[in-house]
Amino acid sequence: PSDWVDFYNIYGPTECTVNVSSFIVRDATPLIPIGRPNSNVRLYVLDKSDRLVPVGACGELCISGPQVFREYLNNPEKTAKTVVPNPLSDDPGHRRLYRTGDVVRLLPDGNVDYVGRRDGMVKVRGFRIELGEVEAAVRSFEGIKDATVQAFDAPSGGKLIAAYVVSDGKVDVKALGDFIASTKPAYMVPAVTMQLDEIPMTVNGKVDRRKLPAPAIDFGKVTPPSTDLQKRIFKIASDVLGTDGFGIETDLFQAGLTSISSIRLNTLLSEEFGIPFRSKDVKDNCTVEKLESFVLNSAPAKEYPVQDDYPLTKSQEGVFVECMSMPGSTVYNIPILVKCDDGIDTARLKAAIVKAVAAHPFVTTELFMSDSGDIRMRGKGLREFSEDEIEEVTADSLESVKPDLVQPFQLMGSRLFRFKIIHADGEYLLADLHHIISDGASTHILMDAISRAYAGEELEPERFSGFEAALKEEDERKGEALNVARKYYEDLLSGRDRDFLLKGDRRGPAPASDGELLAEGSVPAEELCRYCDGAGITVNAMMCSAFGHVLAAFNGNDHSVFATVYNGRSDSRIADSISMYVKTLPVVCDVSDLSMPPLRLCEAMGRQLVDSMSNDLYSFAEASRELGAKADVLFVYQGEGLSMDSFCGLPSEPVPLSLSEVKEPILFQVISDHGKIRYRVEYDKERYTPELIGSLVRAFDRALSEFMSSSKLKEVSLADESTEEAYRRLNDTDSPYDASVTALDRFRKNAKERPDATAVVHKGRSMTYGELGSAAGRIAGYVRSKGIGRNEFVAVLVHRSPGMVFAALGIEMAGAAYQPLDPTYPEERLLFMMRDAGARLLIADRALRGLVRSYDGDILYTDEIGSLPEADEFPSPAPEDAFVILYTSGTT
Template sequence: ILNEAGTLQPVGIVGELCISGVSLARGYHNRESLTLETFVPHPYDTKQRMYKTGDLARYLPDGNIEYAGRMDHQVKIRGYRIELGEVEAALLSIEHVQEAVVLSKENADGQNDLYAYFTAEQSLPISQLKEKLADQIPGYMIPSYFIQLEKLPLTSNGKVNRGALPIPEVGLQTGTDYVAPRTSMEEKLVCIWQDVLKVKEIGVKDNFFDLGGHSLRGMTLVAKIHKQFNKSISLREVFQYPKVEEMAKAIAEAEACGPDYIPAAKEKDVYPVSSVQKMVYLSTQIEGGELSYNMPGILALEGKIDMNRLQTAFQRLIQRHESLRTGFEMIRGELVQVIKPQMEFSMERYKAAPDEVEELFRAFVRPFDLSQAPLLRAGLIELEQDRHIFMFDMHHIITDGASMNIFVEELIQLYDGRELAPLRIQYKDFTEWKLQKEQRERIKRQEEYWLGVFHEELPSFELPKDFARPPVRSFDGKRHNFVLDKTVIQGVKQLEELTESTAYMILFSAYSILLAKYSGQDDIVVGTPIAGRMHEDLQHIIGMFVNTLAIRTAPMAEKTFMDYITETKETMLKAYENQEYPFEELVEKLGVKRDLSRNPLFDTMFVMQNTEQTDIEVDSLAVRPYEQTNTAAKFDLQLTFVIDQDEIQGSFDYCTKLFKKKTISVLAKDYVMILSAILRNPSIPLREIQLSEKVNKSKHLASTIELDF
C-alpha cells in the first residue's frame, strides 16, 4: 500500500496487491456486495478507495515488488498451503514444456489433489517430470496427476479456460508413474495400506509416509501385515522399505512366524490384571491421586435427542465390552479383575445455563470405587430443547486414548441403529494370553534391551522450579495452550523429508533440547506413551493397553541438530521394537528407589495425538467436540501435541505446586524458539540454539532468571 509519504509500504511477508487512488464512483454495476468486497477504503484518504487486484506480492529489500501469484490460486493439500502459480512456474522451467496450468480438485474422499495440465514439444514421461520437479519444489507440491494436451482450452478473451480442462481417468496419480500391483502379495499389501491410510488409489511405487503415514499408523500396518501374511516385519523396516514394492519383497523374504492368535480364556470367577493396570491401581492409592486417572470427555449435541435410543445404545455398548463391566479386588494379596455378566446403567440428567456447564462438569468428575463396576458414568445437560451437553467419565484402569475413541464411535453407531461386528476376544483374554510361555519369552528378550539402555547410572534430572517439591506428589494441575503457526508446520514437514524421520521425532527432539537447556544436563529421560495394540485382534477392544516408554537421549552441546535427530530416530525405533516390556517391571528391575514426591525414572512426558476430532451428523443430531477445562497433573510437566491437517496444537500440562503460570508461558515460548532455530538451520550446533531468557541451572527458577530485555 502507499503510506502517507507516498512510498510503498509492505503489508506483511506476503500481502495482497492493491491499486491506490481509485475513485469512489468506481465499482461493479448492480453488484454492491462485490464492489464493497473489492473496492476497499483507502487508509489515508477518505475520498478514495483501493482496488484489490486478487494478486499476491512480496515487498523486496531493494524496494521492488515481486509478483507471487493469485489469491484464488492458493490451495491447501493435506495441510500444506500451496501457491499453484509456483508449481506452474516450476513446470514451465522444464525443458520442452511450453504451457502449464495446475488445478486443485476434490477427490472421492473429500480431499484435494493437484492436477497438472501441460503442452510440450514432445511426449514427456511422468517419471521425468516428477524427477525434474523434485529438484525445485518440495514433494508435497508435486501434482498427483499429469495430463499432457495438444493445446490448452482458451476463453473468448484468450485466457486459459480452467473449467474446460478434462478430468483424468484414475491411474495417472501420485506424481510417480502409476504401477498397479503385479503379484498377489502386492495386491494384498495395497489393500492393507488403503485400510490404514484411508487412501483409495495406491500404486506399488507410492511411499507410505508421502501418503500420510506416521509412526502410529506404521505400527498398525505392522500388526495387519502379521495378521494377513503370518510374517513379522518391524517398524524400522517400514522406514527402510516405505514403498509397496519394497515392502512386499521384505515380507516375502521374512521368515514365517506362524499365526499370532489370541485365544479366548477359560471361564473363571476372576482374571489376572495387566502390568499397566497394576501401576494405575497403585498410583490411585496415593493420597491426592483419587482423580488423577479419571478420563472424562464432553461433547456438544445439537438437535432432537431420542432418550430411549441413547439409553439402549449405552446398554448394548456395556454388554459388548467386558471392560465396562469390570471391577478390581485384592484377593490373597493379588489384584484381579472381576467381570459382571450383566449390568444396568442409567445416565445422570441436568438442566443448566451455558455458563454453568464448567462447574457442573467439575462436579461430575469424581472418584471411582475401583471394586464397583461399572467404572463409567455418563450425564446429559439440557441447555435448551434441542441443545445438550453429553458428559462421560471412565477410569484409566479400564480405558485408554484409543478406547475413548472406540467408545464414542460405537455409541454413536449403536444410537444410529447400526449393527456392529461381534468381538472375538475381550480384554481378559489379552491378560491371560500375556502369561503364556511364548509371550513371557518375548518380554524377557525385550527386557535385555531396556536394562542395557539404563545400565549406566540413572541421571538425576531436575528442572528449575518456582516452588519446593512437596513431600507427597501433588496432582493439582493447569494447562497452557499454544499453536504452532503454518510456517512452522510447513518447516516441520520439510524437515521430515530431509531427515527421513517423522513429526513426532522432530518435536520430541526439540523438547529434549529444551529440557537440556533448562536443566543444564545432557542425559535426559522423557516418558512417552505407546498405544500397545501390536496385535490386530486388539484394535477394536476397550481396555487399558497403553504402555510407557522411557526414552533416554543425550542432547550434548557439541552435536548438530542433524546428528541429534539421527540418534533420536534410532533410539525411538529401538524403543518401538521393544515396546511390549511393561514400564512398571523396568522400574522394579532397575531397583529405582520409590519416592512419594515424584514419579520413578522421569518426571516429564511427551505425547502426540494424530487423531482428529470431527463433527458427526447422526439422523437429526449433530455431535461436536466441546473444549475441556479439566486438568490433573500426573507428571511435573507434560507436553502434548494434537495434529490435524490445518495446524499443530500444543499444550503444557503442569503441576501448580511446582510451577507458576508465567514460567510455563516462557517455557512454551522457548520451545517454539528452539523449533524455529532448527527449522531455519537443521545443521545448527545445539550450543548455538538460544532461549528467550538466560536460565540459570538452579532448582528455583523464579530467583535465577535474568531478563534480556
C-alpha cells in the same frame, strides 16, 4: 528478615571483586536466588556454544564489566580458558567475559538462581548428584555440628560419596544413613562417613580437601565366607570391587559397587553358576549371603491357571497401585464432555450407548481380590449394562453442575465407567471411564461406536478384548522375552541420570487459575509433516528429539531422560478394542555430540522408539521400580487428536474439563489440530509459574524450527526475541561514572576536605583521614625509594589492625600493588606467594618476622613507619594498573 535490617544474599567470585549480584531476602522460602547484577555488571547464562539459553534453562554464568579481574598471575593458560572475548557485546568495559563455572538459570521474574558448580556434580552408580544436596541432608541430622561431603574414586571404578562430620558425641553412622535414605534415593547415602574433630578449612573459609583424611570404608561387622558357594561368590565380588575388606553381610553397593561394575558382576556370576543374572537380582540380593540364597533357590516362577477371571496387565497394576495410594482421587479418570446438537434424540442416544457397551463388554469388568491376594478382573457373571444406569441431569446451566460432573470411581467391585446426559443451556453427554480399563484411543473408539449405533449400524462385538490381551501378556512374560526386554532397558538407561524434573521457580502461593498452559506453535503442521516425510523420519521421532534437546538444556546436561507414551496397539487384533493398552516408555536423548546433525538425532530417536515398543513387555512400573526410570516429565505427541466436531451425525463440540489434579509435575502434550501445532502443558502450579512453563514451550517451538534448518546441534538456538529481551532487562545496569578517578583519588579528596574526620576504627583506637594520609605518605616515599612502582608488588604481613589499611594505602600512593599475607598461613605457603608474585619488599609487624624466616629481602617494620620522612605526593596510578594480588584456596 526484620523491619530494621535488610538481609541480602550476595553472590560474586573472587575473580570479579567478590560481589556482582544481590537479592534481598524477604521471606523464608526454599528458593532464594542470587538476584540481579550490580551497577555496570552484566550477567549472561550461556550454553556450550556460547549462546544465551532461554529463561528457566540452566547454563554457565558468565560475567562482564569493570569488576572482572585482569589475569591469573603467571598462569596465562588458565586466564585464556576463563577470560574470553565477549561474543554478545562490544561495548566498552564489557568486551571481556569471565566464565565462572557456576551453573545458574535466569528466572522469569528477572532474578538469577544459583544451581551448583559444574565440578560439584558427580555421577554415582549412574546418577548425577549435587554434593551440596547430600551435605544439606547430613547437616540436618541431629547432633551434627559441621559437615562436608566429597566425591572420591572408588576402587571398582566410578565415584563414591564420603561424608565428614563433626559432632560432640559419637555419630551413629547407620542411623545417619537411614535418616538420609528416608528422604533421598539410596545412591545419595554416603558410602563412607568419617567423624573428625573439625573440618579443615583454608584461610578463605573453604573446605581444604587436601587435608581431609582418605576415605576408609567401615564395613562394620565383617563375617568371612564359610561355605564353598559363599567363597566362590565372595571371590568374584572382591575381584569386581577391588577389595576383600567386606563380609558376607556387607551391602555390596556400600562397598563400592556401581551401576557399571554391577554389570560385570552379573556377567561373572552368570558364567560361574549358569544362571541368568539381571541387575535387579543383584540389587535385590546385594550381599554375598543373599546371593548365595538366590543361587540355591533359583527356579521358574509359579504359573496360575486362568478360569473365570483374568490377571491385570503390568500397566494396569501400576495404575491400580497409584490409585490405591490416592483414594477418592479423579486423577485417573478419562472424561470427555461433548456439547451435542439440540436436535439429538435422548432416547435414541441412550440406546446407542447401551449397544456400544454391549459390543465392548470388557468395559463392564469389575475388579476383585482373589483368595491368593491378587487383584483380578471378572470375566463371567458380569452385570448387564442398561439404560437405567445412564444418569440424566437437568440444570439451568452447564457451569452450575460442571464442577461435580467428574467423580471418583470405587475401584473394587463396581462399575469403572459412567455416562451422564445433561439438559441445561444445551444438550451434553459426559462419558467417563477409569484409566485402568481405558485409554485415549479407547475413548475415541467408544464414542465412534456410539455414533455408529445411533445411526442404526449393527456393531460387531469385540473378538480380542482386554481380557485376551492380559492373558497374552501373562504368557509372554513367562518366556525369555521378558529377560530380553529387561536387558534392553537396563542397557538404555545404564550410566544415565534419571532426574530431569525442572527445578521449581514458585516462591509464593499459586493462583487458582494456574496449572495449565495452552499455546499455538509457529511451525505449520503440514510443513513439519512434509519435512519428516522427506527426511524419512516420523513426526513423533522429531518431536521427542526436539523435546529431549530442550529438556537437556533446561537441566544444563548433555542428555535427558523423560517418559513418553504410545498406544500399545502393535497387535492388529486390538486395533478397535477397548482397554488400557497405552504404554509408558522411558526415552533417552543424548545430545553430547554437538557436531551431530539434528536429523541424525531424530533417526536415532526413531530407532530407539521402535526398539522400546518392541520391548514393552517390561513395564514402565518395573523400569521405575528397578531401574529408577521416572515419569515426572511426560511428553506426549498425540498427532490428530480426538475430533468431536461431529457426534451421532450431528454438529458437536468438545467442552474442556478442568480436573483438579495432574498425574505428573509436567505433562507436555503436542496436538496436531486442523493444520496447526498446539501445545497443552499441565504442570504442578505449587512448583512452577506459568512464565517458566511458557519459556519451556517457546524453547520447544523454537527447537522444532531450528531442527529443520540447522546442520549441526551446536547451531540450534533456543533463544528467541523474548529471551534477548529478558537479558536486556537483566543487564540494564549502566551507571555512568568517571573511570579516571581512582579509589586513591577519592581518599586524597577526603583527606584534604575532612582531615579531622574519623577514617579507621579498630578495638577502641581510631585514626583520622589526616593521620592515615600522613602514615601512608611516609610508606609511599619509602616504597618509591626502593625503586618500586607501577605493576610491582609489596607484601604486607601484619596482625588484624589499622596497619593493613595504611600499608595498603601507602603502597597504592607509590603506584605499586599490595599483597596481603595472612599470619595463619604456614611459612611455606607465605614464601611461595611472595616468590610467585615477585614481591620486592615486605611490610610486617616485627613480631611476625619469624613466620617468614627464610625471606632475605627488604623489610619495613610497622614500628619504623613513624620515623620515616614525609614524602611528596606522587601521581595516582591509572585505573588499568595493578591494585592488589590475591591468592585463593585453589592457587596455593
